[in-house]
Amino acid sequence: MSRTLLLGAVSLLALGTYAQAETTLTIATVNNGDMIRMQKLTDDFTKNNPDIKLDWVTLEENVLRQRVTTDIATKGGQYDVLTIGNYEVPIWAKQGWLAPLEGMPEGYDAGDLLPAIANGLSVDGKLYAAPFYGESAMVMYRTDLAEKAGVTIPDTPNWGQIEEAAAKMTDKDNEVYGICLRGKAGWGENMAFLTAMAHSMDARWFDMDWKPQFDSPEWKETLTKYLDMMNKYGPPGASSNGFNENLSLFQQGKCGMWIDATVAASFVTDPKESTVADKVGYAQFPNKAGKEGRGEWLWSWNLAIPAGSNKVDAAKKFVAWATSKDYTKLVAEKEGWRAAPPGTRTSLYDNADYKAAAPFAEKTIKAINGVDLAHPTSQEVPYIGSQWVAIPEFQGIGTAVGQQFSAALAGQTSADQALQNAQQLTNREMQKAGYPK
């Protein structure tokens, strides 16, 4: 018996590798609607480039981040095209991990990319990643509930107006909660929202000497207001709600308002999945009464090429195809303008067909254009950022601080204690990392 097993094992082991086409590009990507659509449309690319074969590796965002970081830091060379966020691009470019996107094929028109997005992807004037789609944040609210409660939400609301509207729309007996916000701990979950909110309330993560600012009155005001609104008008168990949980609550008609990424608009207005598809209104991200700043939020998924790849030319061809104006047109032809990848090109927002098909286009472009990554808040900051801070330590610190704030929302600690802990742990991590640099 063991001889058969041995033979079996050897023959199994022998089934090693696959035959390679002329150039095979391995593309690492995330499981988002726009990316999946791109995979379906790649025939258009391979038809014109028969010598390039595409292999897709689709992973959950956090798995992908870990996987791709390991590979690029060790120069493992497993991927030829990477899908990465605008948080990583400047950090990785400075490490010399990414190939600059110079000499893109003719007709790419890099000048058409939205300046706010392109700036975030450039280091020393060189573009290191091509944006595939971009998003900001806004208020989504139920027009029918607002009417019933007799409140109007202005186009440019402040936090006071939001709180008031939340109070009026809340009807806990019928499981309607005035406001749904992220509470699940994580640098990309509750801290994305809270960083944007804090920036809009004049708070900042660090002063010019990289000293954490959680002991400032601005942070206290931010956290107190957030906890207040959520405790009074939020859904139960909000400390474990992230984007998806809030999306599902909103789609089932349980939220009066939801402040989150603009990409959510296309989900909540999808009649196949949302019970409130025709009752959604939009407003800009709130500010502090009488202040300019609107809590910047800017995220884009981008395609980048690892430095030292020996397939840079083929990879550039693919990146150019996927982020071109022609690709947008291709999507519009096949699936309608509503499905076009948003938030990357000026030309899309000049297009009347798109504006007619996507009622949230106007708010999205306004929010994105309003972003200035070097000045995310009214105070001076030493960092680049929006709902994140562009330092490598932010993932770790952001998640640890997020746990403190999530605990405060769950009622396990007080706001003061959470801020004090956040201050301490951030201070410790920043000193360990050797700031100021």
Added chain:
Amino acid sequence: MARAVSTRRKITFTVIAWVIGIAIFFPILWTILTSFKTEGEAIASPPSFLFFDWTLENYTTVQERSNYFLHFWNSVVISLGSTVLGLIIAIPAAWSMAFVPGKRTKDVLMWMLSTKMLPPVGVLIPIYLLFRDAGLLDTRTGLVVVLTLMNLPIIVWMLYTYFREIPGEILEAARMDGAGLREEIIYILTPMAVPGIASTLLLNVILAWNEAFWTLNLTAANAAPLTAFIASYSSPEGLFYAKLSAASTMAIAPILILGWFSQKQLVRGLTFGAVK
């Protein structure tokens, strides 16, 4: 003689056993049910248990989007390959520990187990670099090697326990009859330990099938098994529960069926030696 058990006691225990069994199986059942819902129904609250519009849409989508059979085949090769390779190394090792223990055998066994105490992520970068230089990244061979190393301590420990139950005198008798070491292990020890070896094999196939750290971190497009297939259907932004459930159901179905058919061996092997 077996003790007489009253009917009432029997019923009570049966009911308790069923309740516990259903509670343990419920998450899997829920996954399977969700895979037949639409995304909208998958998140509906209160959720519907059986009365919803059953649909195969998710399975169609998953089939269209992913190459299930490539991932399936990778899983089969990796889990069987690593288990069989592990057994080939572990049977002689366990033999020597069980029948000719030395002064340090106990320490060696403990040391082997201690390698399981380190979180795998602690050695990710060194292993990644070794694999890169050896050209083993994204190959099934590489995964077979690393999963063998991962599971070897468990295999040796399980076999060692089974072998200890076998009287050494039988092996001695074989030796008296002129059996060499090879014959002794292949013709005498192995047949006597078949239930133990079978359950070790099954348990390790299951462990390797479900292993989701190395299989995700050392693969890209070619060698990715079903764990990567599942991971490609999860997302922090967007609704995916129904499709994720369909992918999970497809990924666990083979191992569930294998477990179902071999449960007799599994139970027999796991309780082997429990009653003398």
